[in-house]
Amino acid sequence: MLAAISLVNYTFSYPKLDAPTLRDITLEIGEGEFVLLCGPTGSGKTTLLRSMKREIAPVGKAQGTVLIQGEDRDQKRKTVSAMEVGYVAQSPDNQLVMDTVWHELSFGLENMGLPPHVIRRRMAETANFFGIESWADRKVYELSGGQKQILNLAAVMAMQPRILLLDEPTAQLDPIAAKQFLQILKRINEELGTTVVLSEHRMEDVLPLCSSVLFLQQGKIRHYSSPSAFVASLLKEDHPFAKAFPASVHIAKGLGERERFPLSVKDGRLWLKEKGWKKGSAGSVPQPDMYPAGKPVLQAKEVWFRYRKEEDFVLRDASIAFYPREVHAIVGGNGSGKSTLLHLLSGAVKPNRGKIHRRDGVRPGLLPQNPKALFTADTVKEELAEWKQNFQYTDGDIDRVMDEMGISHLAGRHPYDLSGGEMQKTALAKVLLLCPTVLLLDEPTKGVDAMAKEELLHILRRQKEEGRTVVLVTHDLEFAARLCDRCSMLFQNGIACSDQGKAFFEQNAFYTTDCNRMTRGLAPGCVTVEDVTAHDR
Numbered sequence: 001m002l003a004a005i006s007l008v009n010y011t012f013s014y015p016k017l018d019a020p021t022l023r024d025i026t027l028e029i030g031e032g033e034f035v036l037l038c039g040p041t042g043s044g045k046t047t048l049l050r051s052m053k054r055e056i057a058p059v060g061k062a063q064g065t066v067l068i069q070g071e072d073r074d075q076k077r078k079t080v081s082a083m084e085v086g087y088v089a090q091s092p093d094n095q096l097v098m099d100t101v102w103h104e105l106s107f108g109l110e111n112m113g114l115p116p117h118v119i120r121r122r123m124a125e126t127a128n129f130f131g132i133e134s135w136a137d138r139k140v141y142e143l144s145g146g147q148k149q150i151l152n153l154a155a156v157m158a159m160q161p162r163i164l165l166l167d168e169p170t171a172q173l174d175p176i177a178a179k180q181f182l183q184i185l186k187r188i189n190e191e192l193g194t195t196v197v198l199s200e201h202r203m204e205d206v207l208p209l210c211s212s213v214l215f216l217q218q219g220k221i222r223h224y225s226s227p228s229a230f231v232a233s234l235l236k237e238d239h240p241f242a243k244a245f246p247a248s249v250h251i252a253k254g255l256g257e258r259e260r261f262p263l264s265v266k267d268g269r270l271w272l273k274e275k276g277w278k279k280g281s282a283g284s285v286p287q288p289d290m291y292p293a294g295k296p297v298l299q300a301k302e303v304w305f306r307y308r309k310e311e312d313f314v315l316r317d318a319s320i321a322f323y324p325r326e327v328h329a330i331v332g333g334n335g336s337g338k339s340t341l342l343h344l345l346s347g348a349v350k351p352n353r354g355k356i357h358r359r360d361g362v363r364p365g366l367l368p369q370n371p372k373a374l375f376t377a378d379t380v381k382e383e384l385a386e387w388k389q390n391f392q393y394t395d396g397d398i399d400r401v402m403d404e405m406g407i408s409h410l411a412g413r414h415p416y417d418l419s420g421g422e423m424q425k426t427a428l429a430k431v432l433l434l435c436p437t438v439l440l441l442d443e444p445t446k447g448v449d450a451m452a453k454e455e456l457l458h459i460l461r462r463q464k465e466e467g468r469t470v471v472l473v474t475h476d477l478e479f480a481a482r483l484c485d486r487c488s489m490l491f492q493n494g495i496a497c498s499d500q501g502k503a504f505f506e507q508n509a510f511y512t513t514d515c516n517r518m519t520r521g522l523a524p525g526c527v528t529v530e531d532v533t534a535h536d537r
């Protein structure tokens with residue numbers, strides 16, 4: 001059968017780098033496959049994905065061949081090539097260009113020069129397939145992050161591509177919106193037979209959906225197999241990337257499984273039941289926890305805020321306090337006001353009403369959601385050197401911070417040429433260099449691989465042990481559950497609930513960790529993998 005995509009001895013090098021980024025890749029992706037492309041930060045996933053579409057292929061020296069539907073990528077007619085392969089990037093804001101949903105859906109089709117009656121039909125049936133008819137007249141900027149990404153996908157699918165490439169499309173989505181997006185992808189794959197290649201760090205959601213896994217390491221294919229064979233193989237070799245596997249895999253491994261690892265919450269529950277886990281005692285319902293004793297270092301008191309007079313308030317009467325030596329996670333849906341709250345806490349913007357109260361001597365350091373916002377220099381090392389010079393009070397050590405963040409090897413590289421995960425680590429290095437007393441981190445795990453995430457966990461725990469406060473805005477509930485002492489949820493312009501970390505997750509049925517879902521009713525009080533394996537003993 002004709003492969004949808006095949007690469008033969010494909011090697012690719014960026015102009016200023018010594019070593020090739022992709023090395024001798026030979027690969028066949030069959031028609032209708034759903035491939036999860038994964039691998040450590042900087043392993044070449046984005047570069048490989050972009051190599052599969054002529055219009056966005058990386059610029060540099062390429063050897064070997066890329067065939068799309070059996071034809072050389074660069075020999076195809078331009079219109080065929082543009083429509084045949086769809087591409088969805090991480091940030092919908094960078095891809096959406098029109099004012100309304102309807103215009104966005106028609107934009108690509110008009111560019112292709114299709115006749116109006118074809119455009120109208122395509123738009124109607126695409127809107128119907130995606131269930132977005134009711135959004136037609138809405139302004140794009142009014143949509144939530146998750147809705148924007150669904151519109152982005154719909155606009156790409158309106159071109160009826162046979163192949164769909166996606167580069168971390170859920171990285172900016174809240175956990176519920178991310179799952180919804182991935183389910184739509186599954187439908188596209190199943191109902192239209194479209195070949196899907198998806199680069200994604202969120203393995204727990206994708207492993208149960210995909211048909212095969214392509215694992216890259218240092219620009220080479222290390223594995224290309226079924227999800228279950230891939231999981232068993234990496235666990236066998238004790239590969240550090242295995243940390244990225246879903247909680248169900250780690251729980252089974254922790255409880256002695258060696259071969260058949262459940263990949264979803266549902267299979268994990270069945271696995272536990274097979275092992276004799278029964279309905280647990282009801283367990284004690286955790287009591288809502290009171291704020292710790294002592295004085296907060298930073299506090300929002302009855303804060304109201306809106307960006308413009310004519311707009312609704314993003315925060316209404318919101319109060320929250322942060323204490324010394326605590327990691328406080330803030331979660332909530334896209335657009336619920338988490339980043340806004342962090343900016344208020346940092347002092348970058350002022351509330352319209354209410355007060356941000358900072359104890360004397362408290363120095364906040366803000367990691368913004370877009371790490372590029374912090375970059376001004378030509379190399380990673382210069383970034384840090386300039387920063388240190390600008391903030392003369394800092395006694396942070398550049399080499400030590402680079403070492404701690406694992407970016408010493410990137411010292412001479414241009415920040416804009418880094419991979420997503422590398423950028424995130426460089427931005428965090430800049431923040432840490434300021435030795436802040438309160439760290440305000442907006443999505444620090446976005447785009448970073450499982451190994452870097454583990455390092456980040458230790459770095460943040462150390463910050464806390466050294467007496468600092470960490471405020472962590474995140475969509476990564478597993479990470480929050482392992483790290484935070486307290487967790488608050490934003491909803492409808494205010495703090496909907498705030499609890500001690502474990503109690504927070506235990507009381508939620510939807511907004512909780514996979515471990516908690518897997519053991520619900522079987523083992524009360526389990527929120528992390530460690531909780532479950534300890535419970536068994």
Ligand SMILES: Nc1ncnc2c1ncn2[C@@H]1O[C@H](COP(=O)(O)OP(=O)(O)OP(=O)(O)O)[C@@H](O)[C@H]1O
Nearest residue numbers: 014041042043044045046047417418419420421422
């Ligand atoms: N335009 C560029 N110029 C020079 N080097 C680049 C460029 N883009 C990427 N690189 C380098 O190529 C390597 C692979 O980058 P790529 O973005 O493909 O990795 P990735 O696996 O997608 O990483 P991540 O998971 O962090 O997004 C990295 O070391 C990166 O720094």
Ligand SMILES: Nc1ncnc2c1ncn2[C@@H]1O[C@H](COP(=O)(O)OP(=O)(O)OP(=O)(O)O)[C@@H](O)[C@H]1O
Nearest residue numbers: 145174307314332333334335336337338339340341
């Ligand atoms: N600079 C801005 N100007 C106008 N409105 C803004 C601005 N920044 C954010 N908003 C709006 O404020 C609301 C809250 O946005 P915010 O970015 O704080 O949410 P969030 O919870 O951090 O979302 P996400 O999880 O998607 O990052 C949203 O409706 C958003 O559209």
